Amino acid sequence: MLRRFPQVRRTALLSAAVVLLAPASASAARTEQPLVTPPGPFADVTRSLVTIDAPMPAGVPAHPAACDQLRYYRYRRTGGPTDPQQADAVFVNMPGVLGGAGSLEMHGLGVVQLAAERGRSVEVWALDRRSNCLEDRHGLDAALRSNDPAAALDYYFGRKEVEGRTFGGFLKNGQVAVAAHFDLKQTIEDYRTVIVDGMPDADVRARKLFCGGHSLGGSLTGQLMAWDFDGDDATTGDAGLRALPGVDRARQRRDRRPVRPR
Known part of the structure; x- marks a missing residue:
């Protein structure tokens, strides 16, 4: 889709990272609050705030109730599929070190609007980290x-x-x-929770879901790929790279490619 629409490709550079396939998990309690779309050339964009119940581990010091939830802004095509698994593509974005989900607002609005003008229904999810x-x-x-x-x-x-x-x-x-x-481990696990909750079908994720981010968010996406989710060095099936079939297959093709003399 991005090759077909170069303008969408340029706007979506923040998101153009990797196709994600993470292990499925039980769906958490989830709510979605409709929000007003800001004024501007975004007539085809519907905006909402998604909240997922995800309590902090036992023994964590006292904290606001909001810290037991994950939140992200969801941008999708007005009149398009309400189920993200029916969208043409979903881009999941992590903000930079001093940013929250709102810092990716124009990115989300612009990508969805440009795609809609070309007859495509894509979504952008802008994540908050726990610290927000x-x-x-x-x-x-x-x-x-x-x-x-x-x-x-x-x-x-x-x-x-x-x-x-x-x-x-x-x-x-x-x-x-x-x-x-709110350490790296919690952040990476939260990242995966949002992805699996929003798109539970692993086969659909492998074809339609991309993740990336701005600044620190890009680095965290790299950490997501390399993460050892079961904490056991002896097992590799759960490794982030194995959970990203698009990246793993590209690596395998590269390794099989014959070396041509220059």
């Missing part, structure tokens, strides 16, 4: 709703009540001990 659960976005959201940036300044720095809430203050390290558990 510690954010208090009330002031920012209030400023967006009122179209007045002063609302955010009043909330975070003016100690003023905004839309019925008062900011509790910026937390110190000792107050967010749970952050130590």
